[in-house]
Amino acid sequence: MTETRLIDRALIRLSTDDPEEDMREFLQGLVTQDVAAVRADAPQWSALLSAQGKLLFDFLLWADGEDILIDCEASARDSLIKRLKLYRLRRKITIAAEDNLAVHWALDAPDKPHDPRLDALGHRWLEASATDPETGADADWRRHRLSLGVAEGEAELGSEKTLWLECNAAELNGVSFEKGCYVGQENTARMNYRQKINRRIVVVPLEKADTKRQRKAWPELGLSVEHRRIDDLADLDLPDWLQQAL
Template sequence: SGPDARGFLQGLVTNDIEKLKPGRALYAALLSPQGKILFDFLLAEGDGAILIDCTAASRDSLIKRLAMYRLRAKVQIEPREQLAVLAGFEAPPSERGVVFEDPRLAALGFRTIGARAELPAPAHASSSYHDRRLQLGVPEGADFGLERIFALDGGLDELRAVDFEKGCYVGQELTARMKHRGTARKRLLPVEGPQGLAADVELRAGAHMIGEVVSVYGKRGFALVRLDRLEEAAGSPIEANGVGVSVTKPSWL
């Protein structure tokens, strides 16, 4: 919040803050100067501030990183402990809080940011959301690692997190160069195996390494895959730690 909040974020994040309106959220990321993903989040207007909807695990680190850039900007960066986020596939009543369609993908449904005490917390709500997200092949948070994956390799352009028409932001130069030169040869893709996967394990097609598992959720996960090598491996079995796995390209990519 604060009088400089919009300008402050505009100079930092990948999306165009000028497009943020009541009822219209944005997906965006904060990158390293080298263009790699540090944090991804949703932005919404409400409660007299710009609300940042991020994973709980990244919240404190994100606040600390934003504070590093604050300098003399008239902004307040603080957690809102009294607020919670509810994700669902139908639009809830607007009186429950700030309601918006998930800007990444319509199939992810709607999100509500509202008073923790007033938002319903259905049993298994969190697992239902993550199951849906994994089915759709949409990465978030820890799926990107920390300063490991370039914005375009992570699919942030396809998930509407990057505005190539806006001015400068942290990591903009390399991101724009990759876009215009078409040098994004890797993508973060869903991977699934018959049993529990392990992170930081190579994906191999015969003698060739085609990628590496980055994050895991039981039998599912995300792997950073070389697209040319995946294409060359078409029809060949793909393995992780000697176990056969499947790698798919989401319909939105």
């Protein structure tokens, strides 16, 4: 059987025993996506930003009954938990690692939810795993994701280095412009209103790499993830979803 588990991903569970507490309302004032749209069969790509609108963490949000699950980079999980606890204050919300479930991905799994960024990214789901695989589906996922020009995570997007709209958040369904305020919302909304996005995160062939703009090189894939100015994209073969936005 083909392995589907993404070992490089981890989960955080937000839960409460207090019927007056609302995890969705708590997150709604923090993250970029509309938490009201999150369902068990409809995850949402979202982010936690700095006050200036720069990306701190990107992740997917899932619903599990009344709880909310955050599907994030395994390497960033502890830092994200710590950050969320800073915002929790005295609220009776538990924010903890969820080790009983794992993140899974497959290109063809029609009974599972599509990745909310692009249908072409394939299908993603959460389920318990009886054993920890020695090798997961991470390499296949990375190859497919980057082939579609989609970057994610600290290594590719940066932490507190990149404005969220420069990460192609609007094109990949990572932000709601209709919800209320959240951390970093003012600058994000202003950029969208003025349509002033001067730089973009792009995936380019390694032979066209600009090392001064490079965030992450993937030599085994022949690809480079870069933060480039808009006027430096003309000679690149960009994916349709991004080309239409420029």
